[in-house]
Amino acid sequence: MDTTCALCDSPAHPGASIRLCLTHLLEAHDLVDAEFxxxxxxxxxxxxxxxxxxxxxxxxxxxxxxxxxxxxxxxxxxxxSRVDVVYYLRFRDRIKIGTTANPAQRFAALPHDEVLAFERGDRTVELRRHDRFAHLRIPGTEWFETDPDLLAHVDRVRSAGGGDDPWALLARWRSEAAALRV
Known part of the structure; x- marks a missing residue:
């Protein structure tokens, strides 16, 4: 069996599935990267x-x-592609429930330690969540005390999205909305 490069007299790279030296394998790699x-x-x-x-x-x-x-x-x-979401942010021992179509821009203005979850929905869904957890609401704000019921709800929302990173889920929703517009 020939162990030289098919294009030159250099030794073929060991383990390569085709008889090419390292230089020619790298050239082929660059061509594939440029094409695909x-x-x-x-x-x-x-x-x-x-x-x-x-x-x-x-x-x-x-x-x-x-x-x-x-x-x-x-x-x-x-x-x-506009996708309205209800978001759940954690800051210290509090959770904010809000809505936006542009989370990155909105979160830049909010103190938070972690984005917990997104669920599709607008102000109507947000208000239902505020009503459901009204007993935990910090008066005059959209911030809520953390308790097991609220944490369980956030876990269910996250699980309903496949347990994905909230940002990946938002990207998928936007892509789907864009595809529907075409």
Whole structure:
């Protein structure tokens, strides 16, 4: 069996499934990366769907979920897929129940230690949650005392989303909303 590179006289790289030296294997790898891209975390969430997963090409990044080219504005007349969510934030020993269509922007203005969960819903769902946990509400705020019933509710919301990272769930919802608009 020949152990030299099929393209030159160098020794073939041990363990390679084709007879190529390391230099030619790396060249082939670069060609494949350029053609098919490399899946990796985006430098920042996709502006269109919110996904954090992308494909890196020599020419730039594409969102792996909606294939939006990172850095490009939406086509005229289109905006990011709006998905209203009820969110659950923890700050110290309190939980905030609120709603927004832009969690990243909203959370930048809120003190919090952890994003506990998202559930799809608007003000109507948020008000139902406020009513349900009214006995725990800190007067004049959307913050609630932590108790086992509220924590169990947050766990159920998170489990209903597949137990996923809340941000990944939001990205999926935005991608689904974008697909429905097309």
């Amino acid at each position: 891209g490399v899946t990796d975390a985006l430098p920042s969430p996709c502006a269109f769907c919110g996904s954090r997963l992308g494909v890196r090409y020599p020419s730039g990044w594409l969102c792996a979920v909606c294939e939006w080219r990172v850095g490009e504005p939406p086509p005229e007349g289109q905006a990011a």
